[in-house]
Amino acid sequence: MTRPPLSAALATISTLRFGETKMTHEQHPLDGIRVIDMTQIYNGPYCTFLMAMAGADVIKVEPPGGEHLRRRNARGGALYPFKMLNPNKRSIVLDLKSNKGREIFLELAATADVVVENFAPGVVDRLEVGHAAVKAINPSVVYASGSGYGQDGPYRGYQAMDIAVQAMGGVMGQTGFPENPPVKAGVALCDFFAGIHLYGGIMTALVKRERTGKGSYVDVSMQEAVFPSFASNLGLMFDSEGTPSRVGNYHGGLSIAPYGVYPTMDGYTAIICNNDTHWARLLKAMNKAYLMDDPRFVDMKARVDNLDAVTELITQWSSQLKREEIMITLSAARVPCGSVKDLDEVVEDVNLHARGMIRWITDAEGHRFLAAASPLHIDGENMVDYRQPREIDADREEILGELENKRKQ
Numbered sequence: 001m002t003r004p005p006l007s008a009a010l011a012t013i014s015t016l017r018f019g020e021t022k023m024t025h026e027q028h029p030l031d032g033i034r035v036i037d038m039t040q041i042y043n044g045p046y047c048t049f050l051m052a053m054a055g056a057d058v059i060k061v062e063p064p065g066g067e068h069l070r071r072r073n074a075r076g077g078a079l080y081p082f083k084m085l086n087p088n089k090r091s092i093v094l095d096l097k098s099n100k101g102r103e104i105f106l107e108l109a110a111t112a113d114v115v116v117e118n119f120a121p122g123v124v125d126r127l128e129v130g131h132a133a134v135k136a137i138n139p140s141v142v143y144a145s146g147s148g149y150g151q152d153g154p155y156r157g158y159q160a161m162d163i164a165v166q167a168m169g170g171v172m173g174q175t176g177f178p179e180n181p182p183v184k185a186g187v188a189l190c191d192f193f194a195g196i197h198l199y200g201g202i203m204t205a206l207v208k209r210e211r212t213g214k215g216s217y218v219d220v221s222m223q224e225a226v227f228p229s230f231a232s233n234l235g236l237m238f239d240s241e242g243t244p245s246r247v248g249n250y251h252g253g254l255s256i257a258p259y260g261v262y263p264t265m266d267g268y269t270a271i272i273c274n275n276d277t278h279w280a281r282l283l284k285a286m287n288k289a290y291l292m293d294d295p296r297f298v299d300m301k302a303r304v305d306n307l308d309a310v311t312e313l314i315t316q317w318s319s320q321l322k323r324e325e326i327m328i329t330l331s332a333a334r335v336p337c338g339s340v341k342d343l344d345e346v347v348e349d350v351n352l353h354a355r356g357m358i359r360w361i362t363d364a365e366g367h368r369f370l371a372a373a374s375p376l377h378i379d380g381e382n383m384v385d386y387r388q389p390r391e392i393d394a395d396r397e398e399i400l401g402e403l404e405n406k407r408k409q
Helices: 008-016 043-051 079-085 098-109 130-138 162-169 189-212 222-239 276-285 300-303 308-317 323-332 349-355 396-407
Strands: 034-037 057-062 091-094 114-117 141-146 216-221 257-265 268-274 338-339 358-360 368-372
Touching: 008 257, 034 098, 043 057, 043 079, 043 091, 043 114, 043 141, 043 189, 057 098, 057 338, 079 368, 091 257, 091 396, 114 189, 130 141, 130 222, 141 189, 141 308, 162 189, 162 222, 189 216, 189 222, 257 308, 268 308, 268 323, 276 300, 276 323, 323 338, 349 358
Parallel strands: 034 057, 034 114, 057 091, 114 141, 141 216
Antiparallel strands: 257 268, 268 338, 358 368
């Protein structure tokens, strides 16, 4: 569906918070940190994106032809993920299978604070650019590896992409409705969970280096990064002494009610009552306060035991209203809720634009695309001056010139 454009006022706010003009803070958290980035696709590039947007000098080392995301062209817009994850990085092409490419890489790594890769386990060692090779010339380096299942363990050799780890990690087994086959999550959550943890591991290792002077090796797997998100589901499993089935839109631990998605006149809305106070507020907002003493709804356990009745009660109310009406009513009543938004609504979301997380910009070819900032707000800012992703190998001369100057010192 077609959405109205953002207002001029909102566009102005977004430009001020996420523009290509100079920011008020001259010093950024990771200024002075150099990162050699061998990552590809989503997992590693999101980690290095967060570092670049915090001010680090990220040098993206790409193979001949560019990393995989540059080469996706099956349908229009396939290059968008590369644009989203690789601003504020410099690009150089190095053939790490060649002696010359390996030599330049190690020379770069000797100048780095951080080296990041997310090849399959063992690949960087075969190329002689792994942790041991870099540590030998740069003992204080933080070397970080992202992978599907870790650098050791019985799954080390398994090929891993997000959907495979969703399957092996249990995400698909817990997603969907019990009468239907398992389905993947609608987003690449294993890749991005792991990228966030990889970033956190690197930051932790940098703090350690600041205190001890010692470098570290950081090993983060997608499978492990997603496991803590099963907290509710594990609670149900241990409580029922059996493997829980898929519960659709209900709470993963079947311990909260209401917790679900309900129809409206123009779509769907999510409503959650995390305690009896929320429930009392919801009943009052629905003009159903007289049901407070109904034994089916009197406390959380009763509501969980009568989940179908809870669902029917809320559905009768929600289906007579539009999403925005419910959002206004329940927000005023202080009941957790959220309109189910389509993606075209999300990219025009007033909160994301106002806080500077996203904004529309025009690239060098005149194409309009959505640029993303870091979700990390530090001292009121969540971005550096935005620089669009570079063409492949665009910074070769500059980077090699820096190495040449260093040799002369």
